[in-house]
Amino acid sequence: MATQSNVCRRADSRFHIEIGVAAQSPRLTLSILQLQGESSPLLWAPGTLLTDQSAQEHALIVEAIKNRDEQRAQMLSVEHCEREAKVLIEHHLRLATAEQRGGYRV
Numbered sequence: 001m002a003t004q005s006n007v008c009r010r011a012d013s014r015f016h017i018e019i020g021v022a023a024q025s026p027r028l029t030l031s032i033l034q035l036q037g038e039s040s041p042l043l044w045a046p047g048t049l050l051t052d053q054s055a056q057e058h059a060l061i062v063e064a065i066k067n068r069d070e071q072r073a074q075m076l077s078v079e080h081c082e083r084e085a086k087v088l089i090e091h092h093l094r095l096a097t098a099e100q101r102g103g104y105r106v
């Protein structure tokens with residue numbers, strides 16, 4: 001069954017993979033595929049929904065690429081990935097803390 005979270009997760013993965021394809025870099029695309037396979041289920045787990053902010057960041061990245069502003073596209077992409085990594089770390093810490101208290105709460 002397609003849930004909103006699954007739809008968003010697939011769209012997010014497709015965005016990142018298409019960036020690699022558009023860059024015509026098989027190495028980048030392969031790295032993105034691997035990273036998406038590992039991080040996407042965690043990023044889109046209950047309690048970590050990223051939809052609005054991620055969509056806004058994606059739009060800004062696309063705009064920078066469209067304007068051929070390589071430095072801005074790179075900066076926005078790095079910020080996007082760092083923010084999502086921070087979300088993953090915070091989510092992991094919440095789960096670990098909840099586990100120490102005897103239960104999961106996300």
Ligand SMILES: [Zn+2]
Nearest residue numbers: 012016054080
């Ligand atoms: Zn993204």
